[in-house]
Amino acid sequence: MIEFGVIGVLVLILVFVMTRNQSTQSELKQTKLAHKTLQSQNKYSLGILMTMSSVLQNSFQIKLSALKSHGLVSHQDYDMANFVLENFQFVIVQCCQHNETVEVGIRKALKGQSFTIEEVSQFIARQPSEVRIPWCKNTVEGFVAACRNLVADKGKSAPKPAESSDPAEENNS
Numbered sequence: 001m002i003e004f005g006v007i008g009v010l011v012l013i014l015v016f017v018m019t020r021n022q023s024t025q026s027e028l029k030q031t032k033l034a035h036k037t038l039q040s041q042n043k044y045s046l047g048i049l050m051t052m053s054s055v056l057q058n059s060f061q062i063k064l065s066a067l068k069s070h071g072l073v074s075h076q077d078y079d080m081a082n083f084v085l086e087n088f089q090f091v092i093v094q095c096c097q098h099n100e101t102v103e104v105g106i107r108k109a110l111k112g113q114s115f116t117i118e119e120v121s122q123f124i125a126r127q128p129s130e131v132r133i134p135w136c137k138n139t140v141e142g143f144v145a146a147c148r149n150l151v152a153d154k155g156k157s158a159p160k161p162a163e164s165s166d167p168a169e170e171n172n173s
Contacts (some may be wrong), residue, residue, distance in 0.1 A: 049092065
């Protein structure tokens with residue numbers, strides 16, 4: 001009698017283990033499917049990010065070249081700004097794919113270059129607050145905003161002196 005009881009308990013344990021194993025395998029399949037789906041979405045998102053950052057980089061470089069051709073950017077500032085914009089996509093990918101900060105991305109881009117991080121910092125320090133403040137955030141959003149403001153039309157951003165609406169009033173004074 002005790003033997004039947006022991007055999008019955010062992011059978012119940014075996015059924016429990018097999019049922020638990022089946023549910024664990026089912027959860028594993030669901031997890032693998034979810035991982036595969038997320039990996040596919042991440043690949044697609046990275047592709048879009050690369051495309052958009054490439055388009056932005058080209059746009060910013062065109063604007064910078066136009067500013068230089070109009071004499072609105074000095075040669076030294078042009079070289080530094082061009083370096084930053086040439087590495088725009090690289091820095092964005094470093095930040096988004098490798099979870100780096102903008103500073104680390106710039107440092108990686110500086111490897112093998114004639115510029116140093118101190119020169120980049122000094123260049124940014126000479127820029128208007130519309131460039132410095134977003135840059136100091138050290139995030140992708142700040143980097144994009146800083147680059148956009150770096151190539152903003154300098155003629156439009158310069159404040160114009162207040163002018164009188166009627167030149168005859170100035171002569172009467």
